[in-house]
Amino acid sequence: MTGAASGRKGFTRKQKRLVITAGLAVVLAISTALVLTALRDQIVFFYAPSDLSTREVAVGQPIRLGGLVKEGSWSRSGQENVFVITDGAQEISTRFTGILPDLFREGQGVVTEGAIAADGRFEASNVLAKHDENYVPKEVVEALKAQGEWRAESAEP
Numbered sequence: 001m002t003g004a005a006s007g008r009k010g011f012t013r014k015q016k017r018l019v020i021t022a023g024l025a026v027v028l029a030i031s032t033a034l035v036l037t038a039l040r041d042q043i044v045f046f047y048a049p050s051d052l053s054t055r056e057v058a059v060g061q062p063i064r065l066g067g068l069v070k071e072g073s074w075s076r077s078g079q080e081n082v083f084v085i086t087d088g089a090q091e092i093s094t095r096f097t098g099i100l101p102d103l104f105r106e107g108q109g110v111v112t113e114g115a116i117a118a119d120g121r122f123e124a125s126n127v128l129a130k131h132d133e134n135y136v137p138k139e140v141v142e143a144l145k146a147q148g149e150w151r152a153e154s155a156e157p
Contacts, residue, residue: 049090096124103129
């Protein structure tokens with residue numbers, strides 16, 4: 001009987017570590033899958049106006065909408081601002097109540113946070129004006145110069 005009992009030892013330390021590691025990997029994979037499933041439509045930093053027609057965005061669902069402020073579309077009455085955001089293919093009327101950032105201009109890039117209203121207009125709760133695409137921070141310019149990769153014609157600090 002002692003021979004049979006000695007043959008039924010538990011897991012060795014190496015086997016225990018392997019089982020624990022495999023269990024943790026399974027838990028991590030399941031939690032990652034759950035997070036990615038829950039966020040699959042919100043992983044995109046912002047929607048363009050064209051995306052709103054191709055994706056199902058519910059009225060009142062908080063989203064970020066980005067594009068260019070259409071030339072000649074901005075009107076202001078007190079703190080109420082109405083403007084059109086376009087991506088060249090589609091456009092959407094947007095309303096924002098509040099003070100706009102200093103960089104906000106027609107023809108300039110903008111990212112807004114808010115939701116689609118029942119009338120189809122985008123009701124923005126926050127407006128972020130984007131820098132010109134040619135803008136490069138001073139620190140990046142210095143790092144590129146140090147690496148010998150700086151091309152002065154591509155951007156100015």
